[in-house]
Amino acid sequence: MSLSVRAYEDGDLEACRQLWVDLTQRHRDLYDSPDIGGDDPGKQLDEHLRRPDFAGLWVAVDGGEIFGLVGLLHSGEETEVEPIVVRPGHRSRGIGKHLLDHVCAEAAKYEVGYLSIRPVARNVEAMAMFVNEGFDRVGHVQLLKALKPTQIPWRDGMTMHGKKLRF
Numbered sequence: 001m002s003l004s005v006r007a008y009e010d011g012d013l014e015a016c017r018q019l020w021v022d023l024t025q026r027h028r029d030l031y032d033s034p035d036i037g038g039d040d041p042g043k044q045l046d047e048h049l050r051r052p053d054f055a056g057l058w059v060a061v062d063g064g065e066i067f068g069l070v071g072l073l074h075s076g077e078e079t080e081v082e083p084i085v086v087r088p089g090h091r092s093r094g095i096g097k098h099l100l101d102h103v104c105a106e107a108a109k110y111e112v113g114y115l116s117i118r119p120v121a122r123n124v125e126a127m128a129m130f131v132n133e134g135f136d137r138v139g140h141v142q143l144l145k146a147l148k149p150t151q152i153p154w155r156d157g158m159t160m161h162g163k164k165l166r167f
């Protein structure tokens, strides 16, 4: 592959909507919940592009074809990677690392102290990659309390500060 990363262009919309669908599918698979993301998850890209903290979107391309997508959010002292996704069938070949390196360089331009990324706790593989790539400090932790019966089969096996948690 001769992969490069370039800024998102209007003509990338459909390919990137599909990548958003792929990202949603990953979450549906992780939680065994086909409803995640609603009827038209690709449309979330359109909403993302309108976010006030939107700071850029970049695509990984090879031979004119798009293989991955990464975005950056920026507000005040905060920068966050959102989203990051590589096409199924092309994962674990270094494309995600390419995208992450690129967005880290873009985030550095804001001269803030930290760049964050917020994988769901069950996304063990993605988390392993992010920790390997330097995201090895924990900021806020989002704890959830179920307010109504949930379809999600929460798993045991995570502890933090000695507390048993489900993820």
Ligand SMILES: CC(C)(COP(=O)(O)OP(=O)(O)OC[C@H]1O[C@@H](n2cnc3c(N)ncnc32)[C@H](O)[C@@H]1OP(=O)(O)O)[C@@H](O)C(=O)NCCC(=O)NCCS
Pocket: 022, 023, 026, 084, 085, 086, 087, 090, 091, 092, 093, 094, 095, 096, 097, 098, 118, 119, 120, 123, 125, 126, 128, 129, 132
């Ligand atoms: C997470 C994701 C973006 C990573 O992209 P990728 O192209 O698969 O990752 P890479 O091939 O660049 O991997 C980079 C590093 O992580 C390691 N890695 C890759 N897959 C891994 C896995 N399943 N478990 C542990 N480490 C892994 C690689 O060894 C590599 O390390 P190295 O450079 O030292 O060899 C991609 O897998 C993806 O799109 N997943 C589905 C969507 C998703 O979960 N996005 C994250 C939401 S926050």
